[in-house]
Amino acid sequence: MGRWEPNARQRLEKAALDLFTERGYDLTTVAEIAERAGLTKRTFFRYFADKREVLFGGQEELTRLFSEGIAGAPAGATPLEAIGRALDAVAGIFTGERLAQARARQPVVAANSELLERELLKRTKMVQAMHDALAARGVSEPTARVAAELGCLAFGTAFHRWVEAGNRREFGALAVEALSELRTATAALG
Structure with a gap:
């Protein structure tokens, strides 16, 4: 070559x-x-x-898509509905072609503390992007922070399920499912 x-x-x-x-x-x-x-x-x-x-390429695109998804949510959307739009927006980059790479990447990151630290920094930037986009929609604190954290948790849950060996489901469906589970869990908190 x-x-x-x-x-x-x-x-x-x-x-x-x-x-x-x-x-x-x-x-x-x-x-x-x-x-x-x-x-x-x-x-x-x-x-x-x-x-x-x-191992962390594409982070800028990911945070941009989260922000655009939230910004593009209908005016009357709740914060979690806007987060759902953000998850829909990022689902398009998690294609079948990327799955093998993502599955190979996970054990490499998990085996190295420096890479785990970088993964946490990536997570922090994703939360901040969602928070800022929610705040721009007029969502107040601490609602914007909690919704952004839940969005990142839904994203992470969906991603880990997506890369599991034997998984055949698309990322988008897994993200919808994870966000729904988190809605139920937060309602149960009282």
Whole structure:
């Protein structure tokens, strides 16, 4: 595969995930990722700040979709209905083509404390994006914060169910189900 061939970002992501799975995250270098992808280290750094970010690409798109989904909810929508719209908006990026990559990514992240910390930062940014979008709709505190946290919890629950071995359901259906379960659980709190 030549350096000039398209899809450099995807090639780097695949090479990194393959190497992380084969050798472990800590034992894999940027140079090895670039070499496996048929690219240079310099090209790697055009796409990613460091090897950790290979596993967290697309975060900006995700937070944008959460915000747009909430903003696009009907004027009379409740905060959780707006969160449901946000989950619908992000469901489109969790396609069957991404499922194998997501399933391979999870054990790599789970096995490394640095990656788990980065995952928590990603979660914090998602909650903040949903909170800010709800606040822009006029949702007051602490309702906006609670709804955003529930939205992130529904997202995480749906994602973990989606990547489970043997799962055949689409992310969108799992997200609707998770949000519904959380609605029921919060109502039971009294």
